[in-house]
Amino acid sequence: MKPKKTTKDTELSNDANLDADLPTSKTKLKAEADAQQALGVRLSELPKDKLIKLNLPEELFTAVMDTKKITANGAIRRHRQYLGRLMREVDTAPIIEQLSRWEGKNTAENAYFHGLERWRDRLISDANALSEFMALHPATDSQQLRALIRNAQKEHLANKPPKSSREIFKLLREITSSETPADEDEPEA
Numbered sequence: 048m049k050p051k052k053t054t055k056d057t058e059l060s061n062d063a064n065l066d067a068d069l070p071t072s073k074t075k076l077k078a079e080a081d082a083q084q085a086l087g088v089r090l091s092e093l094p095k096d097k098l099i100k101l102n103l104p105e106e107l108f109t110a111v112m113d114t115k116k117i118t119a120n121g122a123i124r125r126h127r128q129y130l131g132r133l134m135r136e137v138d139t140a141p142i143i144e145q146l147s148r149w150e151g152k153n154t155a156e157n158a159y160f161h162g163l164e165r166w167r168d169r170l171i172s173d174a175n176a177l178s179e180f181m182a183l184h185p186a187t188d189s190q191q192l193r194a195l196i197r198n199a200q201k202e203h204l205a206n207k208p209p210k211s212s213r214e215i216f217k218l219l220r221e222i223t224s225s226e227t228p229a230d231e232d233e234p235e236a
Contacts, residue, residue, distance in 0.1 A: 087130030107133045163219045171199045
């Protein structure tokens with residue numbers, strides 16, 4: 048036989064549902080405010096051209112630019128708090144994503160560049176790699192690529208700086224970035 052449910056048992060189960068409705072703790076709010084303030088400080092360390100690319104709201108952009116002019120310690124602390132307050136009004140996800148891309152922490156982009164480096168090294172060392180690459184990317188200017196490969200091989204043998212090797216990497220990046228999948232070429236209906 049099952050024991051009867053008491054009112055005390057039902058109150059406990061209702062309390063578990065109420066925990067989701069409670070406001071966030073002061074500790075969590077403080078941690079979020081500190082994180083936004085730290086992001087504002089990171090923004091103030093960026094050069095102006097990168098700040099422009101972020102498309103920040105005008106008030107935040109001005110405050111970040113003003114940070115570079117402040118030298119007094121107390122004023123710097125107050126201004127950082129001001130930046131944190133302004134950051135609360137902004138969606139920080141795209142800013143964080145762009146900053147991670149600039150800092151090289153974007154794993155997809157790193158994998159792409161490592162793949163290009165492997166192709167470059169194979170093209171320089173293996174004669175059959177060029178035909179494989181041409182099969183994958185038929186729009187490639189084969190004469191230009193062959194000339195760069197020959198120059199890179201000569202530079203390697205002569206222990207010269209890898210100028211042509213860098214040029215091959217740039218060319219591979221242009222070739223692979225200009226090609227888009229077929230489904231992206233079609234406009235959306």
